[in-house]
Amino acid sequence: MESSFAIAARSIGDRIRQARKAKGLSQSDLALRVGVSQPAIANWESGIHDPRRLTLAKLADALGAPLDWLAAGDRSMTESDKHAAAAYIRRPVRHVPVISLRTATLIAKDPSIDPHAFAEDYLPVTLGASKLFAVFINDAAVNQAFLPDTVVIVDYDDRAPEDGDFCLAQVGDAPMLRRYRASPARLEPASNERDFPSTIMSGAVKIIGCVRVSIRIH
Structure with a gap:
């Protein structure tokens, strides 16, 4: 399955989405496998925020994706924000x-x-x-x-x-x-x-x- 990751998406969220679709899973399917809510998957894929390292490991296992490949994606903007709500406020509604x-x-x-x-x-x-x-x-x-x-x-x-x-x-x-x-x-x-x-x-x-x-x- 390594070939599925030859053309890498840039961000962590995009890589989660790429691996999920390659696996043929919906956001709800992946949420069940990882033990989180479907909105959490949607937020990660949209780049609103990033999963924590432990959760990223669970995602890698559920997706059959290399953990290093997922973790190497660009971080969301919220990582550099001091206020937890800044990433949400910045995105157009x-x-x-x-x-x-x-x-x-x-x-x-x-x-x-x-x-x-x-x-x-x-x-x-x-x-x-x-x-x-x-x-x-x-x-x-x-x-x-x-x-x-x-x-x-x-x-x-x-x-x-x-x-x-x-x-x-x-x-x-x-x-x-x-x-x-x-x-x-x-x-x-x-x-x-x-x-x-x-x-x-x-x-x-x-x-x-x-x-x-x-x-x-x-």
Whole structure:
């Protein structure tokens, strides 16, 4: 697996994301393996802050990545900040519109549609992508990755998922969140139930966007 790390991402967060995707894990999958929350993984990958050395060792083990390779990445800006909140304050906040799954299918048909016109609410996030919307997920087909009443933030400018990414897709007239697998190209459930088949990629399947972050609403 060493070849997966031949072209190194610069930061520790980027290296965690690179190794996770190479392993075919979602942020939630990795969080379970390391014993942390999914938002913690998202924060590390976004460069908001870095995992501690002990946690970095757990990450290396879970990802099958060399610890020295992970640790050699550039540190996040928070390492040089005196105030713990400085890294958060410095990052630009985007207000992501929360829309319905039905509205998301309109974007599948016409990417020029502005989801802000259909916003039911907003979530403040510090992601770098600009074309984002959020939807609530209550789907037993992905209950191992996303608990009920989880909000997923979708980058609808990214319609080319990599193997292991979760993406929102339109299959026929129905929107669904599934894990993308590249060989053969298909959308897979992530469920503890066995009633949900995989969907082979075809002309009837349109990728709406890739999931960047998920947030559990309590």
